[in-house]
Amino acid sequence: xxxxxxxxxxxxxxxxxxxxxxxxxxxxxxxxxxxxxxxxxxxxxxxxxxxxxxxxxxxxxxxxxxxxxxxxxxxxxxxxxxxxxxxxxxxxxxxxxxxxxxxxxxxxxxxxxxxxxxxxxxxxxxxxxxxxxxxxxxxxxxxxxxxxxxxxxxxxxxxxxxxxxxxxxxxxxxxxxxxxxxxxxxxxxxxxxxxxxxxxxxxxxxxxxxxxxxxxxxxxxxxxxxxxxxxxxxxxxxxxxxxxxxxxxxxxxxxxxxxxxxxxxxxxxxxxxxxxxxxxxxxxxxxxxxxxxxxxxxxxx
Amino acid sequence: xxxxxxxxxxxxxxxxxxxxxxxxxxxxxxxxxxxxxxxxxxxxxxxxxxxxxxxxxxxxxxxxxxxxxxxxxxxxxxxxxxxxxxxxxxxxxxxxxxxxxxxxxxxxxxxxxxxxxxxxxxxxxxxxxxxxxxxxxxxxxxxxxxxxxxxxxxxxxxxxxxxxxxxxxxxxxxxxxxxxxxxxxxxxxxxxxxxxxxxxxxxxxxxxxxxxxxxxxxxxxxxxxxxxxxxxxxxxxxxxxxxxxxxxxxxxxxxxxxxxxxxxxxxxxxxxxxxxxxxxxxxxxxxxxxxxxxxxxxxxxxxxxxxxxxxxxxxxxxxxxxxxxxxxxxxxxxxxxxxxxxxxxxxxxxxxxxxxxxxxxxxxxx
Ligand SMILES: Nc1ncnc2c1ncn2[C@@H]1O[C@H](COP(=O)(O)OP(=O)(O)OP(=O)(O)O)[C@@H](O)[C@H]1O
Ligand SMILES: [Mg+2]
Numbered sequence: 001x002x003x004x005x006x007x008x009x010x011x012x013x014x015x016x017x018x019x020x021x022x023x024x025x026x027x028x029x030x031x032x033x034x035x036x037x038x039x040x041x042x043x044x045x046x047x048x049x050x051x052x053x054x055x056x057x058x059x060x061x062x063x064x065x066x067x068x069x070x071x072x073x074x075x076x077x078x079x080x081x082x083x084x085x086x087x088x089x090x091x092x093x094x095x096x097x098x099x100x101x102x103x104x105x106x107x108x109x110x111x112x113x114x115x116x117x118x119x120x121x122x123x124x125x126x127x128x129x130x131x132x133x134x135x136x137x138x139x140x141x142x143x144x145x146x147x148x149x150x151x152x153x154x155x156x157x158x159x160x161x162x163x164x165x166x167x168x169x170x171x172x173x174x175x176x177x178x179x180x181x182x183x184x185x186x187x188x189x190x191x192x193x194x195x196x197x198x199x200x201x202x203x204x205x206x207x208x209x210x211x212x213x214x215x216x217x218x219x220x221x222x223x224x225x226x227x228x229x230x231x232x233x234x235x236x237x238x239x240x241x242x243x244x245x246x247x248x249x250x251x252x253x254x255x256x257x258x259x260x261x262x263x264x265x266x267x268x269x270x271x272x273x274x275x276x277x278x279x280x281x282x283x284x285x286x287x288x289x290x291x292x293x294x295x296x297x298x299x300x301x
Numbered sequence: 302x303x304x305x306x307x308x309x310x311x312x313x314x315x316x317x318x319x320x321x322x323x324x325x326x327x328x329x330x331x332x333x334x335x336x337x338x339x340x341x342x343x344x345x346x347x348x349x350x351x352x353x354x355x356x357x358x359x360x361x362x363x364x365x366x367x368x369x370x371x372x373x374x375x376x377x378x379x380x381x382x383x384x385x386x387x388x389x390x391x392x393x394x395x396x397x398x399x400x401x402x403x404x405x406x407x408x409x410x411x412x413x414x415x416x417x418x419x420x421x422x423x424x425x426x427x428x429x430x431x432x433x434x435x436x437x438x439x440x441x442x443x444x445x446x447x448x449x450x451x452x453x454x455x456x457x458x459x460x461x462x463x464x465x466x467x468x469x470x471x472x473x474x475x476x477x478x479x480x481x482x483x484x485x486x487x488x489x490x491x492x493x494x495x496x497x498x499x500x501x502x503x504x505x506x507x508x509x510x511x512x513x514x515x516x517x518x519x520x521x522x523x524x525x526x527x528x529x530x531x532x533x534x535x536x537x538x539x540x541x542x543x544x545x546x547x548x549x550x551x552x553x554x555x556x557x558x559x560x561x562x563x564x565x566x567x568x569x570x571x572x573x574x575x576x577x578x579x580x581x582x583x584x585x586x587x588x589x590x591x592x593x594x595x596x597x598x599x600x601x602x603x604x605x606x607x608x609x610x611x612x613x614x615x616x617x618x619x620x621x622x623x624x625x626x627x628x629x630x631x632x633x634x635x636x637x638x639x640x641x642x643x644x645x646x647x648x649x650x651x652x653x654x655x656x657x658x659x660x661x662x663x664x665x666x667x
Contacts, residue, residue, distance in 0.1 A: 193386065195382050195384050195386035196386055196388060198351075198373070198380070198386070199380070199386040199387075199388075199447075200399070201372075202376075202378065202380045203374075203399050203400035203447065203448075203450075204375075204377070204400055204404055205374060205399070205403040206374060209403045213391075213399070213402075214388050214390070217390040218388075218389065218390050
């Protein structure tokens with residue numbers, strides 16, 4: 001097609017629009033990204049898929065997937081889903097209320113800045129440092145534990161509280177869940193127009209009616225999206241839980257680690273299959289979200 | 302007996318006075334416009350009527366009930382916003398029915414009323430649409446229907462047409478006025494567009510810097526402005542510098558050419574400004590009117606009219622006026638000398654010291 005090429009060149013020379021330049025340099029610019037995803041996403045994922053269909057001797061098998069129903073694995077999934085769901089909903093609710101009162105409540109602007117800065121830091125506070133921070137404050141010998149025990153002459157450990165339990169783990173997770181919620185939901189709250197509220201009030205709506213019929217439905221897709229994100233955030237966490245409980249609360253990510261690297265449970269293929277299971281659960285959560293969102297999308301531009 | 306009364310209403314934001322001493326009595330069914338430049342306090346006053354701002358002083362009474370301290374949702378006042386402010390998650394029908402729904406009216410009643418309003422705004426087949434599926438003009442009609450659905454006592458509109466393009470602006474403003482007449486609802490309409498205010502209103506409130514400059518019918522405001530601000534803000538105005546020759550007989554001198562004004566209160570020898578509406582000026586003409594001659598500076602062909610600008614003397618100012626176009630018209634040429642006539646009663650005498658906002662001559666096109 002020499003004609004077209006010549007034509008293209010002429011046009012390119014005349015208008016010299018950036019879009020018509022050879023994009024070689026641009027491709028070069030994004031190549032580290034592709035290299036990165038290839039090395040650290042597609043290759044490991046492929047490795048995972050293949051590995052999940054191999055037994056200990058490297059022979060093809062479906063046994064790994066059949067083993068997902070064994071109590072130890074099923075229990076790990078159940079724990080992971082429970083902890084993730086509770087902290088996603090709890091952290092989501094708390095974070096939403098916090099963000100709503102700071103952004104919509106007419107508090108002075110420094111409150112907003114303070115909350116946003118804290119949230120930016122706290123939402124990234126996870127893993128070993130977070131676990132240690134809680135151990136030093138709320139662990140058996142933590143200073144807050146000691147303070148409470150001394151002040152109220154009780155023993156919260158005796159009373160049934162343990163940081164190293166499921167509830168303890170959930171409390172620790174909340175520490176990064178609700179700030180993440182604040183960060184994600186703040187732009188959505190900013191998107192609520194003052195005119196909507198005033199129009200509703202003008203037509204006789206109470207504050208509650210405004211929230212029920214206008215603000216909440218408008219926010220719902222963002223809220224759902226944020227909670228799904230929080231769920232994934234907790235679902236994939238491993239280091240925090242491992243450091244805190246040393247594996248006494250079996251959650252999926254810890255059991256996978258034990259299957260792949262461990263001495264007791266060592267079964268690499270099953271570990272890979274479990275990881276695939278986690279991928280499927282996340283995919284289901286995201287699919288559910290987009291189905292729900294499509295329903296409200298009728299009015300989204 | 303007035304229906305909507307504002308008495309000595311003021312609004313301060315900290316040390317800043319947005320509205321000072323606003324007093325207005327509107328009859329039932331009257332269409333009142335607030336007209337004034339940006340920042341003069343129109344919206345603030347309207348928001349005080351709606352209840353979104355609490356007056357710093359003064360009272361607001363609707364139908365003999367003092368509503369100064371009522372919350373917005375207890376006022377039964379309908380408001381149309383510049384931004385439409387339709388709820389994006391609700392259909393047209395749901396938006397219109399919202400005021401009745403929150404009043405817990407039975408479903409059939411809401412449906413019936415929504416149907417009536419859709420007829421009223423000529424959108425009967427758009428009930429199930431979402432706001433984003435409508436044009437700007439349609440959205441604003443829905444917003445109007447929504448503000449009327451719960452049968453408010455007063456309708457408030459804050460520059461409802463300013464986000465629309467010129468053609469729709471004119472047709473929609475006529476539609477708003479027709480609906481307002483049909484329902485007989487007392488209406489306050491905020492605008493900074495003088496043509497809108499003059500063509501729609503029973504009465505116009507001209508505002509400037511938080512104060513009322515003049516309240517009157519469009520005819521009064523245009524023909525008998527009481528302040529220099531109103532004279533220059535409403536309509537196009539030519540301003541010429543003059544000096545008083547003989548106050549008793551109303552004789553003035555415009556750069557050596559003598560003219561007469563109906564009444565002159567300034568002392569002899571003092572400097573004054575003479576304001577003239579462009580439509581009162583005619584070319585040539587005989588008789589005992591005032592006559593001024595000057596050099597043509599500019600001739601602009603605008604289709605149905607031709608706009609001519611004439612410079613009168615040195616430093617006295619310029620006169621801009623229009624003549625109707627017709628095929629046999631001989632267009633005057635730039636540089637020609639032209640004689641113009643106008644009646645003495647048409648000369649509005651403004652204080653020379655009075656500040657004439659820079660919008661006198663051609664600003665109405667902006
Ligand atoms: N909440 C507020 N806080 C401080 N100042 C305000 C507030 N609301 C309005 N003002 C000031 O009050 C003055 C009047 O504002 P207003 O909105 O009533 O003007 P307007 O006549 O509606 O102007 P426009 O034609 O631009 O809409 C402005 O100078 C504005 O800056
Ligand atoms: Mg305004």
